[in-house]
Amino acid sequence: MSQLQILYLVSLLMDMSVAGVTFAIGRRAAELGASASQLGWLGAVWIGVYAMLALVTGRYSDRVGRRQLALVGCLIAGSMAFVCSLTTQIGWLLLFSAIFGGGVACFWPAIIAWLGEGLSGQKLAARLTAFGVAWNIGLLLGFSLSGVLFKHGPKLAFYASASSIFLIAILLLLPTRQSGGNNEPTPTEPAPHIPKGRGFRKTAWLANFATNFALAGTTALFPQLAMHVGISADVHGALLAAGRAAALAAFVALQLLAFWRTRLWPLWVAQLGCAASLVWIGLAHATWMFAAAWIVGGVVSGYSYQASIYFTLEEMTEKGKGSGFHEAIIGSGMFVGPVLAGWVGSHHSVRAPYFFCATVLVLLIVAQMVLVWTRRHSAVTA
Numbered sequence: 001m002s003q004l005q006i007l008y009l010v011s012l013l014m015d016m017s018v019a020g021v022t023f024a025i026g027r028r029a030a031e032l033g034a035s036a037s038q039l040g041w042l043g044a045v046w047i048g049v050y051a052m053l054a055l056v057t058g059r060y061s062d063r064v065g066r067r068q069l070a071l072v073g074c075l076i077a078g079s080m081a082f083v084c085s086l087t088t089q090i091g092w093l094l095l096f097s098a099i100f101g102g103g104v105a106c107f108w109p110a111i112i113a114w115l116g117e118g119l120s121g122q123k124l125a126a127r128l129t130a131f132g133v134a135w136n137i138g139l140l141l142g143f144s145l146s147g148v149l150f151k152h153g154p155k156l157a158f159y160a161s162a163s164s165i166f167l168i169a170i171l172l173l174l175p176t177r178q179s180g181g182n183n184e185p186t187p188t189e190p191a192p193h194i195p196k197g198r199g200f201r202k203t204a205w206l207a208n209f210a211t212n213f214a215l216a217g218t219t220a221l222f223p224q225l226a227m228h229v230g231i232s233a234d235v236h237g238a239l240l241a242a243g244r245a246a247a248l249a250a251f252v253a254l255q256l257l258a259f260w261r262t263r264l265w266p267l268w269v270a271q272l273g274c275a276a277s278l279v280w281i282g283l284a285h286a287t288w289m290f291a292a293a294w295i296v297g298g299v300v301s302g303y304s305y306q307a308s309i310y311f312t313l314e315e316m317t318e319k320g321k322g323s324g325f326h327e328a329i330i331g332s333g334m335f336v337g338p339v340l341a342g343w344v345g346s347h348h349s350v351r352a353p354y355f356f357c358a359t360v361l362v363l364l365i366v367a368q369m370v371l372v373w374t375r376r377h378s379a380v381t382a
Contacts, residue, residue, distance in 0.1 A: 001174070004127075007115055010070075010168045011131055012138040014077075014107060017168075019142025020149075020161035021081050021100060022046070023240065025093050027233055028154050030223035034090055036353070040342015043220025044335045045094050046101030051331025053102055058109035058324020066114040066320075071169055073106030078165035085158035105327075112323035116313040125255065128309055132251035132302065140244040147237015200264065201311040203368050205329045207267050208308035210364035211274055212333030214357040215243075215297050217341030218278055221353045228350050229285060239287075239294050246298030247305075254306050264372060267307055271365050274300035275358040282354035305330070 001009075022043070029042050061069045080100035084093060115131055116124060142161075149156040219240065226236045260266055277296035284290050309326050316322035340360075341353035 004115075006171055006174065007111060008130060008134040010171050011111060011134040012141075013164045013168050013171075014104070014111075015135040015138035016142035016145075017077070017081060017138075017161040017164040018104060019139045019240070019244075020146040020157050020164075021084065021097070023143055023146045023237060024150055024154060024157035024161070025084060025097055026220060026223045027150055027236065028088070029090055029093060030227055032088060032090065034224075035342075036221055036224055036345030036350070037342040038090055039224060040217070040220050040338040040340075040345070042090070042094060042097065043216060043338035043342075046097040046104075047216070047331045048335035049098045049101035050105040050108075051328045051335055053105035054109050054324045054327040054331060056324070057106050058113065058320045058322070058327065059318075060320070061110040061113055062318060062320035066110040067172055069110040070107045070114075071172055073103045073108075073110070074165050074169040074172070076100070076103030076106065078103075078162050078169070081158055081162035081165060085155040085162075105331075109320060109324045109327050112309070112313075112327070113319040116319045116323065121314070124313055125261075125310060128306065128313070129251050129255035132306060133248055136244050136248035136251060136302065140241045140248065143237045143244060144241035145237075147234040147241075150237070151233045201315050203264055203372055204267070204304070204307040204311045205326070206364060206368050206371065207271060207304045208326075209329050209333040210271060210361050210368075211297075211301050211304040212330050213337035213364070214274065214278055214361040215301055215337070216334035217337030217357045218281060218297075218354055220338035221341050221345050222281075224345070225281075225350055231287065231290075235287060239290050242291050243294035243298030243301070246295040247302030250299045250302030251306060254303065260303070260307065261310065264368075267303065268365050268368065270300045270303050271361060275361040275365075278354045278358035278361065282351045282358075 025042055026039060029039060034042070057069060057073075077100050080096050080103060084096045084100070087093060087096070112131075115127055145160070146157040149160055222239075223236065231239075254260060274297055277293040277300075280296075281290060281293045284293065308329065309323075312322045312326045313319060316325075337357065341357055344356045345353045
């Protein structure tokens with residue numbers, strides 16, 4: 001296998017494992033009677049640790065090497081995935097998931113920077129599309145398979161995830177053929193020009209934070225709502241998998257459409273659609289209604305992620321530093337969202353967090369518009 005093929009495969013396996021671990025922790029806690037606040041913290045702690053460390057590990061990978069740091073991350077994350085299977089105490093699950101997040105923080109910034117080295121324009125966009133397809137397939141498989149495994153025994157989901165992460169370490173140690181970016185075919189379509197100084201990268205970062213805030217908050221609290229309306233573990237997993245399938249389709253579509261690389265208004269419209277889908281979850285009572293909402297959320301999450309990572313790696317020369325910022329922004333949104341949504345759920349109704357997340361998302365869209373208007377106004381008056 002070539003080095004590039006290995007990177008795509010380990011990306012798929014890692015997010016399959018992350019989906020399995022986070023799904024199993026949340027569902028197990030809900031079945032143990034965890035409160036909305038506890039579910040929020042379980043969904044937030046691991047990604048909060050991830051966000052803080054990603055800022056450091058991304059830069060560190062520029063100096064010590066991508067492979068070495070990714071291997072360390074696999075050993076930590078794989079061990080914690082296994083250890084999570086040994087307890088039913090929510091406090092211990094919080095601790096183990098936090099350490100798990102630290103392991104994942106060693107892995108992802110290094111892998112993303114590795115994939116983006118030496119590329120720009122259409123070559124970069126094409127590789128990021130393949131990468132996005134890979135890790136979204138991983139999440140899709142992780143949620144769907146973990147739901148089935150969990151139904152047959154909670155420990156099985158943890159065992160499968162741990163095994164996949166240790167397999168990643170083996171794959172990273174395999175000798176590979178080099179497949180540098182300069183040897184890849186150049187797309188015939190001319191690369192679109194990204195307007196400089198107009199807030200594209202920072203707007204995409206804020207959009208990525210906003211969608212991850214909203215979707216992580218609702219995902220963390222959904223086990224409670226799922227049990228409230230009688231949704232089983234396998235159907236619960238399938239709903240989350242449907243969202244990732246939609247995100248995968250978004251990645252493919254974005255590769256075929258270049259207009260989003262030079263305009264910001266489609267990103268704002270997409271986020272408004274996501275806010276509407278969260279309100280829909282708050283009102284839904286049938287499985288198909290939840291499925292429709294997760295599909296819309298998946299499409300928007302794929303769009304905001306791709307915009308953020310593309311503008312980051314296109315504009316920043318230090319790929320490790322850039323990927324670290326990109327991942328830290330995702331992580332910060334995924335940390336704050338569950339914590340605040342959990343607080344709202346504990347003090348109000350089981351459906352209140354969905355309306356809360358939708359409201360915050362709309363406010364953050366307005367903040368993005370203000371950011372762009374301010375930058376462009378300053379450019380005109382300068």
